[in-house]
Amino acid sequence: MKHCIKVILGVAVLLLNLSPGSVLAQVRVGAGRGAEPVATTNDLLNYASPKDYEIAGLTVTGTRYLDPNSLVSLAGLKVGDKIRIPGEAVGSAVRKLMESGLLDNVEMFATSVVDNKVSLMFKVLERPRLYKVSFLGVKKGEQDQLKDKVKLNLGKIVTNTITKNTQMAVRKFFIDKGYLNTKVKITTIPDSARNNATMRVLVDKGQKVKIAKITFEGREEVEESAVRMKMKSTKEMRFGRLFSPSKFVPKKYEEDKQKLVAYYNKLGYRDASIEGDTVINTGDNTINLNIKLNEGRKYYYRNVDFTGNYLYKAERLREVLGVVKGDVYDPEDLEKKLNGNPGQDLSSLYMDDGYLYYNAQPVEKAVDGDSIDLEIRIFEGKQATINRVILNGNTKTSDHVVMRTVRTLPGQKFSKTNLIRTQRELSTLGYFDPEKIGINPVPQSDGTVDIEYTVEEKPSDQIELSGGWGGYVGFVGTLGLTFNNFSARNIGNLSAWRPLPAGDGQRVQLRFQANGSQYQVYSLSFTEPWLGGRKPNALSVSASHTVYQTFYDPLDPTSLYSGLKGRKPTGSYTNTAFTVGLGRQLKVPDDFFSLTNSLSFQRYNLNNLDIFQIGYNNGVSNNFTFNTTLSRNSIDNPQFPRSGSSFTLSGSFTPPYSAFRKVDISSEKPEDKYKFVEYHKWMFDASWFQTVFGKLVLNTRAHMGFLGSYNKRTDIGPFERFVLGGSGLAGQGQFALAQDIIGLRGYDDRSVYTADYDRTSTPQERSRGGVAYNKFVAELRYPVSLNPSATIFVLAFLEAGNNWGSYKQYNPFDLKRSAGFGARIFMPAFGLIGIDYGYGFDKIPGVKDKAAGQFHFTIGQQFR
Numbered sequence: 001m002k003h004c005i006k007v008i009l010g011v012a013v014l015l016l017n018l019s020p021g022s023v024l025a026q027v028r029v030g031a032g033r034g035a036e037p038v039a040t041t042n043d044l045l046n047y048a049s050p051k052d053y054e055i056a057g058l059t060v061t062g063t064r065y066l067d068p069n070s071l072v073s074l075a076g077l078k079v080g081d082k083i084r085i086p087g088e089a090v091g092s093a094v095r096k097l098m099e100s101g102l103l104d105n106v107e108m109f110a111t112s113v114v115d116n117k118v119s120l121m122f123k124v125l126e127r128p129r130l131y132k133v134s135f136l137g138v139k140k141g142e143q144d145q146l147k148d149k150v151k152l153n154l155g156k157i158v159t160n161t162i163t164k165n166t167q168m169a170v171r172k173f174f175i176d177k178g179y180l181n182t183k184v185k186i187t188t189i190p191d192s193a194r195n196n197a198t199m200r201v202l203v204d205k206g207q208k209v210k211i212a213k214i215t216f217e218g219r220e221e222v223e224e225s226a227v228r229m230k231m232k233s234t235k236e237m238r239f240g241r242l243f244s245p246s247k248f249v250p251k252k253y254e255e256d257k258q259k260l261v262a263y264y265n266k267l268g269y270r271d272a273s274i275e276g277d278t279v280i281n282t283g284d285n286t287i288n289l290n291i292k293l294n295e296g297r298k299y300y301y302r303n304v305d306f307t308g309n310y311l312y313k314a315e316r317l318r319e320v321l322g323v324v325k326g327d328v329y330d331p332e333d334l335e336k337k338l339n340g341n342p343g344q345d346l347s348s349l350y351m352d353d354g355y356l357y358y359n360a361q362p363v364e365k366a367v368d369g370d371s372i373d374l375e376i377r378i379f380e381g382k383q384a385t386i387n388r389v390i391l392n393g394n395t396k397t398s399d400h401v402v403m404r405t406v407r408t409l410p411g412q413k414f415s416k417t418n419l420i421r422t423q424r425e426l427s428t429l430g431y432f433d434p435e436k437i438g439i440n441p442v443p444q445s446d447g448t449v450d451i452e453y454t455v456e457e458k459p460s461d462q463i464e465l466s467g468g469w470g471g472y473v474g475f476v477g478t479l480g481l482t483f484n485n486f487s488a489r490n491i492g493n494l495s496a497w498r499p500l501p502a503g504d505g506q507r508v509q510l511r512f513q514a515n516g517s518q519y520q521v522y523s524l525s526f527t528e529p530w531l532g533g534r535k536p537n538a539l540s541v542s543a544s545h546t547v548y549q550t551f552y553d554p555l556d557p558t559s560l561y562s563g564l565k566g567r568k569p570t571g572s573y574t575n576t577a578f579t580v581g582l583g584r585q586l587k588v589p590d591d592f593f594s595l596t597n598s599l600s601f602q603r604y605n606l607n608n609l610d611i612f613q614i615g616y617n618n619g620v621s622n623n624f625t626f627n628t629t630l631s632r633n634s635i636d637n638p639q640f641p642r643s644g645s646s647f648t649l650s651g652s653f654t655p656p657y658s659a660f661r662k663v664d665i666s667s668e669k670p671e672d673k674y675k676f677v678e679y680h681k682w683m684f685d686a687s688w689f690q691t692v693f694g695k696l697v698l699n700t701r702a703h704m705g706f707l708g709s710y711n712k713r714t715d716i717g718p719f720e721r722f723v724l725g726g727s728g729l730a731g732q733g734q735f736a737l738a739q740d741i742i743g744l745r746g747y748d749d750r751s752v753y754t755a756d757y758d759r760t761s762t763p764q765e766r767s768r769g770g771v772a773y774n775k776f777v778a779e780l781r782y783p784v785s786l787n788p789s790a791t792i793f794v795l796a797f798l799e800a801g802n803n804w805g806s807y808k809q810y811n812p813f814d815l816k817r818s819a820g821f822g823a824r825i826f827m828p829a830f831g832l833i834g835i836d837y838g839y840g841f842d843k844i845p846g847v848k849d850k851a852a853g854q855f856h857f858t859i860g861q862q863f864r
Helices: 068-075 088-099 140-150 160-175 224-230 250-266 314-321 331-340 346-351 399-403 416-428 557-562 763-768
Strands: 028-032 051-061 082-085 103-114 117-126 129-136 183-191 196-204 210-217 273-283 286-294 300-307 359-368 371-379 386-392 438-443 449-454 462-469 475-486 506-515 519-528 537-550 571-585 593-607 619-633 644-653 680-693 696-708 722-724 740-742 772-787 790-804 816-827 831-840 852-859
Touching: 051 068, 051 103, 068 088, 068 117, 082 088, 088 103, 088 117, 129 140, 140 160, 160 183, 160 196, 210 224, 224 250, 250 273, 250 331, 300 314, 300 359, 314 346, 314 371, 331 346, 331 359, 346 416, 386 399, 416 438, 416 449, 696 740, 722 772, 722 790, 790 831
Parallel strands: 051 117, 129 196, 210 286, 300 371, 386 449, 722 740
Antiparallel strands: 028 103, 051 082, 103 117, 183 196, 273 286, 359 371, 438 449, 462 475, 475 506, 506 519, 519 537, 537 571, 571 593, 593 619, 619 644, 644 680, 680 696, 696 772, 772 790, 790 816, 816 831, 831 852
16 A cells, blocks of 8 residues: 555534533544644634543544554553643654554544543554565575565564565575675555555575685785685685685675684784775676785793682693693683583583582783783682482483483582583484483582483384385395384383384394395394393394295206296205394493493305305304404494594404314315304404584594404305495395495495405405405595484595405505595484495406496495
8 A cells, every 4th residue: 555644634623512511522633654643723623722631531443453452552541641632642642653553544533522521532544464475586496595584474564664674684685695786676565455465575686796806915924825715605716616606795704704813813813803804896796805914923821820729739730721831822722621622621620520610711911022921710619419310301212211321410529521421322322312412500509400401302213115026036125123212111011002112222123125035034133221220231132034045047047037936946045043142331441432242143054055155055054153342432423423433343253163173174075164164253443533624524434354263274264254345235145144245435346355466356256255354434524414304414535445365465555445425314214325426446357447436325324
């Protein structure tokens, strides 16, 4: 509606009856939108002699959505007030209603006058309400983003303020994308019949403004390349610049200037500042930036003193602080040494001993030339003990499962390190969103402290489901179920089945895989992480059964396609396995260590089949193994680690049967030689995580494996060998002999194998596997989404590895190298899904004659 600024204001008095109790006059005062109330007269009213009246009644008409009583309150009048008519009170009431921004027009009438009492009525016209918003001149995706950014609620009253704010928000949205010359025009189209309006936002964003040149004035001490590098989001135009575009975004530019000053401060330039900067428009949608720097002097620590310290001597505090005379003065690093490095900073020294109220304030006591004397003023306070531990948010997981990981217990002294460690333990459980674990120490008046932990449950169970019809083999598919927070004690409680009993932290896995009648795998495992409920002693039990059958003549491969229906198998293989293990957390060297021991048995039964290069077609092999694993894990987050490390050293040992056998083993038939499998096997895996800057994380890994025999009379058998190359996924039947399938991106699956130097390895040797392997990986990771329903990150990698058929060939410097990039998606329901493109640089005789690249796809596993 187009509102005129014309003032509609009239005052009329109609003398109806001069007798007491009659209506003496009718007064009308009004104002349109943007108008000021003004009084006019007629010949029937003498304005030279105003008269006071008492308000007998106040009413409002014309409202559709607004509350009449609220409007009366806004007018500032109430029944019983005395006002002068004509007078300022009348115009003021109308003005207040118009200034509220809720109305388009207001008129006030005196409906009756009896003696000295007057009844007043406001006739109002409400402003239209927002019915629809349309963005013109931009793409569909940008329209959706604008709707989320501008936050215009339909049904809201359309005011000048809303229109102006919308215009500013839309313009800022595009300026933040580099469109500095964006123009926004807003038109409001009213619908008087419905008292609503449509807002049309016309956007002309123009072209992106780019930076042609950046000049640093006053830079002398610091290399220009380092200064430019710190301006991460403010870059000059340059051919081939892809990942750091040169568009000019004012918000990012201001942030970069602050980062540049912080960088100078970190180098010891305490007084560094940006004295000014100029943005020069050079035309053609480009600008030049001139930044005037004042580097100042570089400062160093001279003396560091402490005051207020009674518990620890200054020498001890200096040792923990780690600052010595001559070090570069870096306030940011100083703050980390005081408070920002849990377990190693100065605050941990006090807070780990219960001094919750400890505080340290660094003060520059003297500045002499380029030297600074620092005084750290310490307030130690009193020791605080923990009164209560409060847990909120665990709607599914039982309290005792969470509380057994908590390291801050009632009655203990407050400990900052234990607080941080508890946060880490809660995130590694896998039941809660690591990004939303909250810790809130609440001091009490009696000197104690309550610790409140807040968690948010996330889905942790997983399902693996695939299926199809494989033509001549029939049904092909996989069904896998993993319940990571199972409750065995509630199996008999039907009310706890939602859909299965959960909350006690136990793990159950069931898996079935089939390739028609040719190949099936059945497996079941159960893990109780706290056997007995008092200590973290993990009990695990698993069982599996594998069946592999052939229905064709190996000498005639075409017979495979003649159909399986009604045919009897020509050969078969089965593998039955049982494992029981017990693990416990160690206290020495620290409680990040754990030790796990397990016993396993596998029985291999071959019937007219030798697909694993064992050397016999019919027979049984038995594998009794004792495994011991020492590991240390301090990773902060299982889905996307930013810090910490993981180390694992394991050894697997079978009984040394050959030591008790007097026969010449080398002359025995393979079915007799391998009736009881004999070997010892060593595995080492290490992984480090370190934040480079921001959200970018560097992960470096090392993996090694070695397989050996107990004495020279026995060769290393075909069991438990290493197979290297590709995605690291096992094909059908390939893991039946418990081969270790190890990925090496950029190369074909199972292809990386080094035989004698004077000949090429055969496919049979590669399939059989090696006795030693090394692999090294460096990986940069960046998160796209840390949402617990879908954790997504992209990565770039360099890796190298090799697999050797004998120790005579073993050379840790002879590695097959590759590089590439990829992405990972972790969804609780399906586990980890990954895709990589790897480029292998080295040749593998007989398999890979020249450098080439290929894609790899993985599901449900990490690359090792």
